[in-house]
Amino acid sequence: MTTSDTPTHDTAQVEALRERMIERLWAVNALRTQPVADAVRAIPRHVFAPEFPLEKVYDPKAVLKTKVDEDGQATSSVSATWIQTLMCERADIHSGMRVLEIGTGGYNAALISELVGPTGQVTSIDIDPEVTARARTLLAQAGYADRVNVVLGDAEHGHPDGAPFDRIIVTVAAADIPPAWTDQLVDGGRLVLPLRIRGFQRVYAFTHHTGGLLVGETGDHAGFVPMQGLGAPAPTIVPVTDAVSLTTDATPVPAPDLLPEVFAAPARDQLTGVRIGRNAYFGGLQMWLATTLPGFATLSGDADVLGEATMGVHQTPAVWTGTSLAYLLLPKVSTDPDQWEFLARGHGPDAAVLLTTLVEHVQRWDRDHRTGPGPRFLAHPDLPSDTTQVIRTRHTRFVALWDQRDTPQLDWEADPEK
Structure with a gap:
């Protein structure tokens, strides 16, 4: 037509x-x-x-x-x-x-x-x-x-x-x-x-x-x-396996030959103790990690290859240091079919350090920001760049300010035809 x-x-x-x-x-x-x-x-x-x-x-x-x-x-x-x-x-x-x-x-x-x-x-x-x-x-x-x-x-x-x-x-x-x-x-x-x-x-x-x-x-x-x-966006995408890739705009950029080798190394897991229920929203956690973790990236791909349920549709927060990789998964709690617990998984020589950092960030989000409205952002071409909290793009520098303010959110639960 x-x-x-x-x-x-x-x-x-x-x-x-x-x-x-x-x-x-x-x-x-x-x-x-x-x-x-x-x-x-x-x-x-x-x-x-x-x-x-x-x-x-x-x-x-x-x-x-x-x-x-x-x-x-x-x-x-x-x-x-x-x-x-x-x-x-x-x-x-x-x-x-x-x-x-x-x-x-x-x-x-x-x-x-x-x-x-x-x-x-x-x-x-x-x-x-x-x-x-x-x-x-x-x-x-x-x-x-x-x-x-x-x-x-x-x-x-x-x-x-x-x-x-x-x-x-x-x-x-x-x-x-x-x-x-x-x-x-x-x-x-x-x-x-x-x-x-x-x-x-x-x-x-x-x-x-x-x-x-x-x-x-x-x-x-x-x-x-x-x-x-x-x-048009131009993120750096690095293959991890045939079914998984890592996307980042942070440094260091993963070496295409090193990242698959690190990912193939034995995994170390650490539960966060932070759980969510069925249909719970955790987009604030994604934004919290993206704006506060140095070396932040996302893993996209097959959940079966990653080994557990990914956060979101084929996308999960990750951190790459140049030699080690850690990422967040969301497996179901075996004793409760209506609960999921965030799990940090790491590979490489610094996996233990990365896991501790990732778990602490999740726990801080749960304690301080889980029920908050999310961050305010400052955006300007010339914001100070000597801190890991500054997110750099081609034209702009962004700083996320995580404070608690009352911002209304959509509530599709109010809709009987959700």
Whole structure:
């Protein structure tokens, strides 16, 4: 189906499905203010995804993949409504604002347009000419042709012709914050984006302070398609076995011939004493380890090869020192089918030291941060770099500040149709 083949739908059915979606978004805290709810109610979401059935279009958790590559991986999509409304809420968009959206699809730009109103301006930029052409067509069909400026370009440079912006919302997974985004954001402006820090993608809301400092709050996990162009991620991936690889942006980078040899050495295990129950969330532990452990990396691959259940989908936190490797696993507790206990496993001459470090970090997370909201982040090109707590990317240095503050989280348990 092409964008010109928009099917005709029963108006009553569309309205019922949309109202049910709005109800569910309120229930899980993905809607928090009436203006965002009104924007969702005003927009015919099905116009922006004509190839999908209505039930899927108005499912708040459904990601609508509109373009895939030769490997079947999505390169463009209409994101799930819950994450779109949540990002709009965190951006705190008001009437009259100038907003830049990075990564276009049409629907999210229409949401932003409703929020800024007739006195605001919305620019949506994407690197793919097919995606921008589709967005223009669908925005016109939905009645937003004159309210959203769709631009073809590499988002690494932002959009200087439309700057400065009060808000920048990024709808593709970023691995860095290019200088152009900060330069084109007004003082006090907000940058909301899915940012991948040391392998773990979360949604962040940064506020721009004088001097180019960004102060950000982390939020929910999300799975956006990766950025293309100059900002495309380029992590170091080193094979461990045919079925396992290690990904890192830390130093030292593992030697391709040494890492498999270390991994093949006898393993040493140490239980942490920290347990979680069924369906418990442990993304905060992943972020804690990623931002506090020197030499942090992730192991991805076959759980059978690793020997125990991995944390997450084929990804588990790891540490590499140049001669030794340690990583965290999550085996089931044999005496309780509803409990899992974090297990540290190490290989190499310094395995005992690494295991102690890893276990102590897990225990500290359990004691001090398990129920907290996660870290705030400072981001700036020139933060002091003489500490292991600084995470370096091509353009930016990040520092995670782990304090306890009250940040609301999504609660799908509140949704009877979870």
